[in-house]
Amino acid sequence: MNRRTVLGLLCLIGVIAAAxxxxxxxxxxxxxxxxxxxAELNGCFACHGAEAxxxxxxxxEKDPVPGFAGGLLMMDTPKGASQVRDWLLLGTxxxxxxxxxxxxxxxxxxxxxxxxxxxxxxxxxxxxSFRGRFNAAQISDLTVFALAQSQWGVDQASPAVKAGxxxxxxxxxxxxxxxxxxxxxxxxxxxxxxxxxxxxKDTEDLVASHDEFRQWVKEGRPDRFAKNxxxxxxxxxxxxxxxxxxxxxxxxxxxxxxxxxYWVRNxxxxxxxxxxxxx
Numbered sequence: 001m002n003r004r005t006v007l008g009l010l011c012l013i014g015v016i017a018a019a020x021x022x023x024x025x026x027x028x029x030x031x032x033x034x035x036x037x038x039a040e041l042n043g044c045f046a047c048h049g050a051e052a053x054x055x056x057x058x059x060x061e062k063d064p065v066p067g068f069a070g071g072l073l074m075m076d077t078p079k080g081a082s083q084v085r086d087w088l089l090l091g092t093x094x095x096x097x098x099x100x101x102x103x104x105x106x107x108x109x110x111x112x113x114x115x116x117x118x119x120x121x122x123x124x125x126x127x128x129s130f131r132g133r134f135n136a137a138q139i140s141d142l143t144v145f146a147l148a149q150s151q152w153g154v155d156q157a158s159p160a161v162k163a164g165x166x167x168x169x170x171x172x173x174x175x176x177x178x179x180x181x182x183x184x185x186x187x188x189x190x191x192x193x194x195x196x197x198x199x200x201k202d203t204e205d206l207v208a209s210h211d212e213f214r215q216w217v218k219e220g221r222p223d224r225f226a227k228n229x230x231x232x233x234x235x236x237x238x239x240x241x242x243x244x245x246x247x248x249x250x251x252x253x254x255x256x257x258x259x260x261x262y263w264v265r266n267x268x269x270x271x272x273x274x275x276x277x278x279x
Contacts, residue, residue, distance in 0.1 A: 027192040028201040032182035035145025038138055047125055052149055060123035068149035069179070080152060084143045091129035092122075148182040153269030161268075164260025167253045176240060181264050190238035191231075198264045207265075210258055217254050220244040 029037075039045060039052065047065045048055050055065030087095060104114050134142065147153070154165050168174055168181070177183060181198030196202045207213050208224065215222040220242045225231040235241065245254070 027184055027194045027196075029184050029194075030182055030197045030199045031141045031144040032148035032178070032180075032199075033145075033184040033197055035138075035141035035143070035148075036178075036183055038134075038142055039145060042130075042133075044142075052146065056125065058123045058125045060121055061125075065125055068146050081143050081147060084146050085139055087127055088134070088139055088142055089129060089131045092126035094129055095127075144182075147269070148179050151179050154180070157263060157268070158259070160256060160259035161263045164256040164258070164263070167249075167256045168260055171245070171249065171253075171257075173257070180269070181261065185240075187238055187240045189234075190240070191234045195240055198261050199267070203265060207261075210262070213258050213261055214254055216242060217249065217257060218244060218246040 036051060039048075045052060046056075049065075049067050051069075052067055053069040054067040057064050086098075090098065100117075107114060130139070151165065154162060157165075165180065173181065176185070176195050177198060178185065184194040184197040184202075186193060187195045192202065194202075196206055207216065208222075212222040212224065219226075221232075221235055225235060249257075
C-alpha cells in the first residue's frame with residue numbers, strides 16, 4: 001500500500017469519525033423546543049413577547065396580544081390543540097369569518113334572520129395566517145410549543161404530578177428547563193450545547209433511574225457521572241449548571257418532582273387526550 005493510499009484512508013477515517021461525532025453530539029430536541037425555535041425565527045415573539053410569555057399592547061382591542069404563559073392560552077383557546085392549529089392556519093381574518101358562518105347557521109337553525117353586521121375598525125395587530133408558510137410537522141411543533149408554554153393539560157394529571165409542577169415552578173426548574181421541562185434552551189460549552197429537556201433520548205441517557213434523578217436534584221450530578229472525568233469536564237465548564245438542592249428541598253418535594261419528571265419523560269402531557277377530556 002503506497003503513501004497516497006494510506007493518507008487517503010486516514011482522511012476517510014477522519015471524515016467518518018468527525019461525521020459520527022457530529023451526529024452523536026447533536027441534541028434530540030423535543031417538539032416543544034423545535035416549536036419554540038421556529039416561533040423565534042419567524043417573528044412570533046415580536047407580537048406575543050419573549051417566548052410568547054407576554055403579548056404586546058394592541059390598540060383597538062381591550063386586551064393585549066395574548067401570551068401563552070400563566071394559563072392565558074387555556075382561556076383563549078379552550079379547545080386545545082385543534083384550536084391552536086386553526087389560529088395558525090386561518091389567522092384572525094379566517095377565524096372571524098368562521099365564527100360569522102357558525103353564528104349565521106345557528107341563527108338559521110333557530111329560525112332567526114342573519115344578524116346585521118356592524119363595521120368595526122380592526123385592531124392594530126391581527127394574527128396572520130401561516131398556511132403555506134409552514135408544513136404539517138412545523139404546525140404540529142408550534143402547537144406543542146404553545147400548549148407547553150401554557151402548561152395545558154397539567155390540571156388533568158394526578159395529584160402527585162400537579163404537586164410536582166407547583167414545586168418545579170417555585171424552585172425555578174422551569175426557568176432553565178422551560179415549562180414542564182419541555183424546552184432545551186442553548187447552553188454553550190455543555191456536551192450537546194443545551195440545557196436538556198425532560199423528554200426525548202437525551203434525558204434518557206442522562207437519567208438512568210428514579211434514584212439517579214434524585215441524585216441529580218440533590219447533588220447536581222449523579223454518582224455515575226461524578227466518577228467520569230469526561231462528564232465532569234463538561235458539567236464543571238458549562239455556564240448553566242445544575243445546582244444541588246439537597247439543602248433546599250426536602251425528600252417529599254423531590255419525590256413530587258420525580259413524579260412530574262417521569263410523567264413528562266413518558267410522553268405527557270398528551271395534548272390530544274387533554275383535548276378530548278375538555279369536550
